[in-house]
Amino acid sequence: PGPAPRLTVEDLSVHYGGVCAVSNIGFTVEPGQSVGVIGANGAGKTSTLKALMGLVPRTSGRITLGGTDLSRAKARDMVRHGIGYVPEGRHVFPGLPVEKNLLLGAYARAWNKEVHQQLDEIYDLFPVLGEMRHRLAGALSGGQQQMLAMGRALMSRPRLLILDEPSMGLSPKLVGSILDVLLRLRDEGLSLLLVEQNAKLTFGVTSHCIVMENGEAAMAGSSAELSHDPRVREVYLGL
Ligand code: ATP
Numbered sequence: 219p220g221p222a223p224r225l226t227v228e229d230l231s232v233h234y235g236g237v238c239a240v241s242n243i244g245f246t247v248e249p250g251q252s253v254g255v256i257g258a259n260g261a262g263k264t265s266t267l268k269a270l271m272g273l274v275p276r277t278s279g280r281i282t283l284g285g286t287d288l289s290r291a292k293a294r295d296m297v298r299h300g301i302g303y304v305p306e307g308r309h310v311f312p313g314l315p316v317e318k319n320l321l322l323g324a325y326a327r328a329w330n331k332e333v334h335q336q337l338d339e340i341y342d343l344f345p346v347l348g349e350m351r352h353r354l355a356g357a358l359s360g361g362q363q364q365m366l367a368m369g370r371a372l373m374s375r376p377r378l379l380i381l382d383e384p385s386m387g388l389s390p391k392l393v394g395s396i397l398d399v400l401l402r403l404r405d406e407g408l409s410l411l412l413v414e415q416n417a418k419l420t421f422g423v424t425s426h427c428i429v430m431e432n433g434e435a436a437m438a439g440s441s442a443e444l445s446h447d448p449r450v451r452e453v454y455l456g457l
Contacts, residue, residue, distance in 0.1 A: 221249040222300055222377035222409040223284025230279035232265045232433075239265040241433040242278065247378065252400075252410040254420045254441060257430035258453055263413040264306055266430070267382050270411075271296050271303050283378075302376030306383045306413075308367040312356025316347055319355050319366055323373030333373070340369040343399060361392035368399065378409040385416040397422050421445045429453065 225247040232240040240262040247253045255263045268274040270281065272292040281288040283299055291299070310319050320340060324333045341348030344365040350358065355366055364384055371379060384400075385393045393416055400423045404410055414420045420427065420441070427444050429437040437444065444450045 220377070221407045222247075223286075224248055224282075225301075225378060225409070225411075226280075226282045227270060228280040230266065230269055230281070231277045232262070232269045232274055233277045239433055240269060243428075243430070243433075243435050245428050245435065245438065247409050247411055250404075250407050250409055251426065252404050252412065252424045254424035254427035255411070255413045255430060256415075256420060256427055256444075256450065256453060257436075261430040262433040263430055264382055265433075267303070267380055267411070267413055271301070271380065273303075297374050297376070300375070300377040302371035302374055302379045304367050304371045304379065304381040304384060306386065308360075308363045310355040310358075310363050310366050310370070312354065314355060315352050316355055316358070316366060317351040320347070320369050320373050323370035325374075336373055336375065340372055343372070343402070344369055361388050361395070364388060364392075364396065365399075368396075372403075376408070378411065379403065380411045382413045383415060384412075385414060385419050393419055417445070 228244045229242045230240060230244065231238065231242055243266055245253065255266060257263055265274060269276045269279065279289060286299065288296065288299060320337060324336065346362055347365055347369055350362065355363065358366060368384065384396050388396065397419050400410060404423060410423065412420065412424060424441045426439065427441050428435050429444065429450060437449070
């Protein structure tokens with residue numbers, strides 16, 4: 219599959235009860251582009267991704283992918299349109315073997331031999347998952363579970379992959395492995411939308427970033443520029 223068409227998000231809002239978590243945020247992800255969403259804890263990053271995926275209600279917002287209007291799309295429609303999602307905290311099925319977890323990621327697709335070809339591609343990308351294919355997912359380390367969550371999302375052959383804090387709780391070495399995989403996916407033409415607290419990972423992968431504050435997009439610009447911005451450094455270094 220070629221790169222994803224342009225994703226546009228306009229005026230997206232999320233409320234929990236009466237509380238506004240995301241307020242009229244807008245951004246675009248161009249075909250093959252990698253975009254980061256950064257900001258302090260509670261700024262609304264996770265809620266933005268979930269609302270985009272249709273996993274929490276959108277109180278307003280217009281979403282298009284190429285010429286397709288996805289403003290009312292649910293998560294499974296998003297997957298069918300080539301958008302993959304790797305949730306914060308991985309959420310693998312601990313009582314199922316690694317390979318079953320991966321196969322569940324292909325639920326939105328026709329069941330044919332392409333699915334097995336796709337499994338081989340995942341095992342090529344993450345050899346450790348191939349070695350552990352018959353183990354229960356709950357027996358994997360945190361880093362291996364992160365790889366499994368990414369592999370599961372890739373089973374639907376997305377053209378845009380959304381990731382929520384893939385580096386969370388991982389050692390610097392494993393963060394390096396995740397970085398390598400994201401660079402490989404990017405170089406293969408996948409569009410990426412990444413929420414990430416790790417500055418090295420964010421600025422290593424993305425070309426553009428949105429900085430969220432209190433549910434709003436406070437700043438947006440090239441990753442190279444933003445990485446030198448004092449306010450952005452404050453977010454990451456907590457000064
Ligand atoms: P973090 O990095 O800590 O996950 P975040 O930037 O992703 O933060 P969100 O998780 O989107 O931020 O949270 C935005 C706001 O919405 C916060 O004030 C949070 O407390 C609130 N919030 C998040 N989920 C819910 C929920 N299910 N019900 C009520 N309030 C929520």
